[in-house]
Amino acid sequence: MFNWKNGSLLVVLVGFIVLPFLPFGGKDNLTLLISLFLLASMASSWNILGGYVGHINLGHGAFFGIGSLVTRALWLEYELPILIALAAGALVAAIAALIVGAPALRLRGTYFAIGTLALAEAMRLTVGNVLPRVSRLPGPALRSYDIVPRYYLALAVLAVIVIFTLWLNRSKLGLGMMAVREDEEAARSIGVNVFLHSILAFVMSAFFAGLAGGAFAYFHVGYYPNYTFGPIWTFDAVIIAYVGGVGTPFGPLIGAIFFVLVRDILSANLVNVHLIIFGIVFILIVLLLPGGFTELIDRIRQYVMPDTEPDTGT
Amino acid sequence: MLRLENLQARYGDIQVLWGVSLEVKEGSVVALLGSNGAGKTTTLKTAMGMMEALTGRVIFRDEDITRKPTHEIVNSGLFLVPEWRGTFATLSVLENLELGAFPARARPFKDATLQHVFEIFPRLHERQAQKAGTLSGGERQMVAIGRALMAKPDLLILDEPSLGLAPLIVENTFRLIKQLSEEEGLTVLVVEQNVNLALDIADYAYILENGSIVGEGNSADLLSDKRIQEAYLGI
Amino acid sequence: MEINTILQTLMFGILIGALYGLAALGLSLVFGVLKILNVAHGELLMIGGYTSFLAFDRLGVDPYASLLIVLPVLFIIGIAMHLGLFSRIVRFDEEDRIKNSLLIGFGLTLILQQLATRAFTADERSITTNYSTTSWEFMDLRFPLVRFSGLFIGIVVVIALQWFLHKTYWGKAIRATAEDWRTAALAGIDIRKMYLFTFALGASLAGLAGMLVTLQGSVSPNIGLMWTLKALIVVVLAGLGNMPGTFLAGILLGLAESGSALAFGGEYRELVGIVIFLIVLSFRPQGLFGDSHV
Numbered sequence: 001m002f003n004w005k006n007g008s009l010l011v012v013l014v015g016f017i018v019l020p021f022l023p024f025g026g027k028d029n030l031t032l033l034i035s036l037f038l039l040a041s042m043a044s045s046w047n048i049l050g051g052y053v054g055h056i057n058l059g060h061g062a063f064f065g066i067g068s069l070v071t072r073a074l075w076l077e078y079e080l081p082i083l084i085a086l087a088a089g090a091l092v093a094a095i096a097a098l099i100v101g102a103p104a105l106r107l108r109g110t111y112f113a114i115g116t117l118a119l120a121e122a123m124r125l126t127v128g129n130v131l132p133r134v135s136r137l138p139g140p141a142l143r144s145y146d147i148v149p150r151y152y153l154a155l156a157v158l159a160v161i162v163i164f165t166l167w168l169n170r171s172k173l174g175l176g177m178m179a180v181r182e183d184e185e186a187a188r189s190i191g192v193n194v195f196l197h198s199i200l201a202f203v204m205s206a207f208f209a210g211l212a213g214g215a216f217a218y219f220h221v222g223y224y225p226n227y228t229f230g231p232i233w234t235f236d237a238v239i240i241a242y243v244g245g246v247g248t249p250f251g252p253l254i255g256a257i258f259f260v261l262v263r264d265i266l267s268a269n270l271v272n273v274h275l276i277i278f279g280i281v282f283i284l285i286v287l288l289l290p291g292g293f294t295e296l297i298d299r300i301r302q303y304v305m306p307d308t309e310p311d312t313g314t
Numbered sequence: 315m316l317r318l319e320n321l322q323a324r325y326g327d328i329q330v331l332w333g334v335s336l337e338v339k340e341g342s343v344v345a346l347l348g349s350n351g352a353g354k355t356t357t358l359k360t361a362m363g364m365m366e367a368l369t370g371r372v373i374f375r376d377e378d379i380t381r382k383p384t385h386e387i388v389n390s391g392l393f394l395v396p397e398w399r400g401t402f403a404t405l406s407v408l409e410n411l412e413l414g415a416f417p418a419r420a421r422p423f424k425d426a427t428l429q430h431v432f433e434i435f436p437r438l439h440e441r442q443a444q445k446a447g448t449l450s451g452g453e454r455q456m457v458a459i460g461r462a463l464m465a466k467p468d469l470l471i472l473d474e475p476s477l478g479l480a481p482l483i484v485e486n487t488f489r490l491i492k493q494l495s496e497e498e499g500l501t502v503l504v505v506e507q508n509v510n511l512a513l514d515i516a517d518y519a520y521i522l523e524n525g526s527i528v529g530e531g532n533s534a535d536l537l538s539d540k541r542i543q544e545a546y547l548g549i
Numbered sequence: 550m551e552i553n554t555i556l557q558t559l560m561f562g563i564l565i566g567a568l569y570g571l572a573a574l575g576l577s578l579v580f581g582v583l584k585i586l587n588v589a590h591g592e593l594l595m596i597g598g599y600t601s602f603l604a605f606d607r608l609g610v611d612p613y614a615s616l617l618i619v620l621p622v623l624f625i626i627g628i629a630m631h632l633g634l635f636s637r638i639v640r641f642d643e644e645d646r647i648k649n650s651l652l653i654g655f656g657l658t659l660i661l662q663q664l665a666t667r668a669f670t671a672d673e674r675s676i677t678t679n680y681s682t683t684s685w686e687f688m689d690l691r692f693p694l695v696r697f698s699g700l701f702i703g704i705v706v707v708i709a710l711q712w713f714l715h716k717t718y719w720g721k722a723i724r725a726t727a728e729d730w731r732t733a734a735l736a737g738i739d740i741r742k743m744y745l746f747t748f749a750l751g752a753s754l755a756g757l758a759g760m761l762v763t764l765q766g767s768v769s770p771n772i773g774l775m776w777t778l779k780a781l782i783v784v785v786l787a788g789l790g791n792m793p794g795t796f797l798a799g800i801l802l803g804l805a806e807s808g809s810a811l812a813f814g815g816e817y818r819e820l821v822g823i824v825i826f827l828i829v830l831s832f833r834p835q836g837l838f839g840d841s842h843v
Contacts, residue, residue: 056648058651103831109647109648110647111785113651114586114781118778119823119827122823122827125820125823126820129820231774238652239655239659272666275662275663276660276664279656279657279659282656282659283652283660286649286652287638362735364731383741384734384735384740385734385737386739388735388736394735396731396732401732402724402729402732403728404724404728404790405721405724405725405728412718413721413725413738416736416738420737465736
């Protein structure tokens, strides 16, 4: 199945790449896809710490915010090329994670979760207080606004994260992380450095969230500075990751596709009903199908083709 | 009074009990012996509904209690003093004892039983307002047993009553068990690693090894059995 | 700064702190007994607020009297929530329990928020009675009646809870369950019933706080998260297992916020709570008044 799967992935990727040149690659569809890529990126990056190591980070959005803040500032104020601004944003997010992670990861499960929640909220409030409540719409950037490079940037960010996660899935590092998730004590006793694995996962997940944030800044340009620090980015990421299949490389992607589909099918008729539906699906998955849609797909596959190896990596 | 029939149980994927059967006749003191890890505590947990039995049955007074929830089992007259003693550290001695009479069958007799417990354990009467967490090991043992008595059980199960206690206290505990059995007709099942002590007070004993019963018999017979002597008494 | 302004601000801090404390009581109870963190606690508070608002708006019921409706309604909602959702995760061991409760609470927050928005729109609703603006004047200070009632009710509730937990059989059984559910089961206590009752009680307490919040300010669909966070801060600050301590911690939080508003200006009052929270979390996770078996 390995080649089959990789082959079809490649096809999908190529499809995404050539899309803007196709007749249905219009502005609306590209915007939709950008939203999809960003959500999937957030969910995937959260997945690294939350899915593979098992530490629930409820402040993930803060790294998204940092990335977007730094990227936008460097790109608009200091007029650095977008790619450099992007990298810088992600780097700052990673450094922030390093600083915060060392003390934060000493906390046990729940306290880590609510600690990160509180930290993110503190960041949001501070940014909201310190930076003026003006969403700047700089003339020159707007005049030459073209959706296509935004599309490719978002696609590239997602691709990087997914490729990284695929690598992580089969690497020794990833294995160590999963050991920590399953049983910290046991992992320690076989020589896994729990703290190291945790902090690495934390920093990497922050880095990727920062990338996503920077891509968002490039895409959205005009918004209040503390918008990207809002809890909704974390919430969406967590829910998407779980619904799709936490701890797997493609789970978050599947979840994001489902999320965007539901949102778009339903938003035409009923405002925000999709959130209710999503909330219900999420709870059902937590209670009944913890592996999310990925587990569902596996089970169907096992049923239809009984001796197939599920290679989704849990 | 209590019969375990072919109990099998698992911890996750690991099977721990491979068909344990034993019987505790009314009014007797029965010992369940075995070394560490033999599955003694697992057997008790399964009997009390704290673990699910894969197969097999637990019959108490001709009633099948295998699938009953723990508190209902306690309410029907079976009481386990766990190896961790289970005293509530943040509650006072008095509150601990009072809680012992929580089961409906015991509640009407709460005050009378409390007096009785204080007669047996005068130290508890002295320390009744103290938080149980501040008591010594021996005193906590008293609270645990006292609480068991408050529940007016028909069958009392004790899991490793000698564990972690000074020899004098252990001696007293076993003497008390014998007393309760003889004077009040309490049926007792004792799980113990200390074979000498257990066989001293028990009428009948079972030997558990690796999750199966490998031997049983009257205490007298077992004490004189060569194999037992070698394996467990270090003779 | 005038001494009057300082006193008034600090008093206000105590009064809002009483609300924080009330909001936290239910959360602390549920966390302590069931070992789950219901992050939808704030949503329960919001529901309580809306219930009292509806009672006032549609039926003309006085908000304090509406408690006769709010408390049972929230109790029933709590029962439903527990039976439907949280009871399914209490059979996991502690770590999984908390993780799953966080997630479920998350999902609930989302759903309840959206349901409230659809039912009531995103507008703020408040209850304005003819005594809403009454206040006593004493030594140049204003004591708003409605806010003081919050403090008063809080004290009454704490006393009632203490009596319940320490003087009744049911209450002692609940404390025993909180400490060691295995032994409690062995003592013949029906753990499931204890869990159910405690959860429902926690919901009622949240509803009570919600009524006061709506009376003193307003209710809207998205206040849930803010109140959950406040309640969390208070619970961590106070530690578990101590109802009066929790209420007191709420008041302390309110005071701290007011104090910081005086010292640093109003924009940072929210931040103070979070900073205190993080400090306590890092250095004294069992809280100021809690038992140290956290």
